[in-house]
Amino acid sequence: MASVSVQTKSVRKLKVGHIAAHLVLGGFGLVLFYPLIFMILSGFFTSDEFQTTVLGILPIPKEPTLWNYRILFYGSTDTSVRVYILNSLFRTLYSTFFAVLTSFLAGYAFARLKFKGKDGLFLSLLATQMIPGTIALIPTYLQYARWPYAGGNDIFTGGTGLLDTWWVYLLGGPAINIMGMFLVKQSLEKVPYELDEAAKMDGAGTLRVIFQVLLPLQLPIMAFIAITTALGTWNDFITPFFYTNSDHLQTLPSAITRLTSAAKGGYSSPNYPIIITLGLGTTLPALLIFFFFQKYIVQGLANTGIKG
Structure with missing residues (x-):
């Protein structure tokens, strides 16, 4: 009887502990999701x-409207919002594709190929990760602005170069993801060379x-690179904000920044x-990508032997 009572008490304590833990986690969850709830409710207001x-605490409109959400999903009368969304999608898909491709090929080269100066080049690329991105803003701007024979530039006079053109996205997008390259290299070094030799003996070429x-x-790592690159590109406002001026080249983050500094839609103040x-439209895709594909982030890091 004594043992039964002890077990009953332990079960009760366990249940109380679980309930308390769920209440605490639920409270923290509400705090974390409060900004998202505030944004959703604010979208039903007129300006x-x-x-x-x-x-x-919870903004409840007296006369709710779906006008803001119609603009988000269908675009405004001048289709600017639709252009912002399409630009964000195009840039995200384009940059993600090239980041995955170049990261895998660079990781393969450093893991499998033998060439002079390989270790020094690899360490040099890793060292660039220690340089803050803001330091590269001015050199990158000058590089785009002084691009020869573009935007009025020639060997004698200056011009705008590649600034305020699609080349800012096309040339700046397909860059090597240094962290992705490092992860691919670490993972491929754990794959035995005998696998390559067996495939070549069966008649397989290098490609x-x-x-x-x-x-x-390497699919888990490729998924990790794709997810992190997509999130970073989708949320990036620095590139379009600093290197472009035309409205048709803006993405959602840069468009939101411009809207906050100018009156829109005939109002005397910004249409908050x-x-x-629009900020909600920028946030939700990133949240959904992370929510549905977070397991690939864990698998990608686990396959490289990196723990944190």
Whole structure:
């Protein structure tokens, strides 16, 4: 009887502990999701009501409207919002594709090929990760602005170069993801060379070994590189904000920044409900990508032997 009572007490303590843990986690979850809830509710306001209403903890509009969400999903009358969304999608897909491709090929070269200066080149590339990105803003700007024979530039006079053109995205997008290259190299070094030799003995060429034998083994890491690159590119506002001026070249993050500094839609002040709704449109895809593909991030890091 004594043992039964002890077990009953331990079960009760366990249940109480679980309930307390869930309450604490639920409270933290509400705190973390509160900004998202605030943004969703703010999207139902008109600009006039938003400016004249004293907002509480949960902003509830008296006359809710779907106008802001219609603009987010279908574009405004001048289709600018639709252009921003399409630009963000194109840039994200383009940069992600090339980041995955170049990271895998560079990682393969450093893991499998033998050439002079390989270790020094690899360490030099890793060293660039210690340089803050803001330091490269001015050199990159000058590089785009002084691009020869573009935008009025010649050998005698200057011009705009590649600034405010699609080349800013096309040339700046397909860069090597240094961290992705490092992860691929670390993972491929754990794959025995005998696998390559066995494939070549069966008649496979170099490209077939790379893309049909080694690449399938790196799919978790490729997914990790794709997810992190997509998130970073989708949320990036520095590139379009600093290197472009035309409205048709803007992405969602840069467009939101411009909207906050200018009156839109005939209002005497910025239309905050549409700005918040566009911010929601920028945030939700990133949250959904992370929520559904977070396991690939864990698998990608686990396959390289990196723990943190």
